[in-house]
Amino acid sequence: MRGRPVSWAPDTWAINTDHPAYRPFRLRPAPAVTTRPTVGATVLVVGEDGLKGVAQDLEEAGFQVVAARQAASALAALERDGADVAVVDVGFEGDGLSFCKALWSAHPGFPVLVVGPGDEDQVARALATGADDYLVVPLRPAELVARVRAVLRRAPASAAPPRSGTLVVGDVRLDPDRHEVTLRGSPVHLPLREFQLLRLLMENAGIVLTRATLLSRLWGPSAPDDNTSVEVHVRRLRAKLEDDPAHPRRIITVRGVGYRYQAR
Numbered sequence: 001m002r003g004r005p006v007s008w009a010p011d012t013w014a015i016n017t018d019h020p021a022y023r024p025f026r027l028r029p030a031p032a033v034t035t036r037p038t039v040g041a042t043v044l045v046v047g048e049d050g051l052k053g054v055a056q057d058l059e060e061a062g063f064q065v066v067a068a069r070q071a072a073s074a075l076a077a078l079e080r081d082g083a084d085v086a087v088v089d090v091g092f093e094g095d096g097l098s099f100c101k102a103l104w105s106a107h108p109g110f111p112v113l114v115v116g117p118g119d120e121d122q123v124a125r126a127l128a129t130g131a132d133d134y135l136v137v138p139l140r141p142a143e144l145v146a147r148v149r150a151v152l153r154r155a156p157a158s159a160a161p162p163r164s165g166t167l168v169v170g171d172v173r174l175d176p177d178r179h180e181v182t183l184r185g186s187p188v189h190l191p192l193r194e195f196q197l198l199r200l201l202m203e204n205a206g207i208v209l210t211r212a213t214l215l216s217r218l219w220g221p222s223a224p225d226d227n228t229s230v231e232v233h234v235r236r237l238r239a240k241l242e243d244d245p246a247h248p249r250r251i252i253t254v255r256g257v258g259y260r261y262q263a264r
Contacts, residue, residue: 041152041189042066042082046074046099047089047115054087054115057141058148064191071099075106079219080229082191084179085151087135087144090116090126097129104130107192111151115139152189167202169263172241172250174202188240193218197233198241201251201261210258234259 042064045055055065066081068074071093077083086103090096100112114126118136126134132151135144167174171184176199181188190198196218201209214230234253238245252260 041084042191043148044068044074044078044083044086046086046096047092051087051089051115054139054144057139057144058087060141061145063148071102074099075103078103078107078192080193082193082195084189084191085111085113085148087113087115087148090114090122097126100129100131113147113151167199169202169205169261170250172202174199183241190237190240194233194237198237201259205261206263208254208257208260214258
């Protein structure tokens with residue numbers, strides 16, 4: 001009687017490598033580690049639990065997502081973290097379009113996609129109010145992502161002559177009217193607060209702006225008591241604009257004072 005390919009004792013086990021049925025184990029190579037693509041744009045998702053799927057679909061597509069379930073927290077999140085576009089439930093707090101009006105009052109022209117049932121009057125009202133697009137539920141993830149990207153899409157700024165008010169310092173170009181930033185002709189997606197900070201620095205290129213000045217100009221009466229918010233946003237800007245964020249050549253720290261955008 002031939003032995004078993006695997007024999008064991010009460011507390012041990014061993015492989016009988018002489019058994020005809022024995023085959024050496026071959027370990028499969030570990031799958032390559034992949035990371036979710038980063039789009040670079042931030043989407044403010046405003047709605048109740050029904051929009052959780054929206055946030056998840058956008059995150060899986062590589063967007064940064066800021067979710068809010070109340071109007072006050074949504075506006076506060078936009079002021080604090082910034083965003084590039086909003087997706088709003090048409091039934092949010094009874095009437096999502098009222099929230100959109102409050103949003104546009106604080107940030108004129110901010111791009112908004114409204115989500116709701118396929119009611120023709122509702123769709124017409126949303127678009128007439130100023131929504132950039134209307135998505136009918138149930139949402140299809142691929143269509144949702146494509147619609148958001150379509151709203152964010154802009155013609156390359158480098159293909160057109162500078163517009164009035166456009167700032168160009170070195171290889172960075174900022175168009176405040178279109179809310180566009182390009183680095184060597186390639187678009188750089190910045191949430192609202194980062195965009196405002198960069199604009200302020202570029203408008204004063206070569207001049208040192210104190211942290212207190214930046215706090216006051218960017219946050220106004222609601223400015224936080226410390227400089228952490230400024231430092232966080234400067235760090236995020238450097239990560240997107242500097243070739244080596246650890247050794248910045250555009251946004252320079254003036255120790256004990258503030259920051260200067262290097263005019264080159």
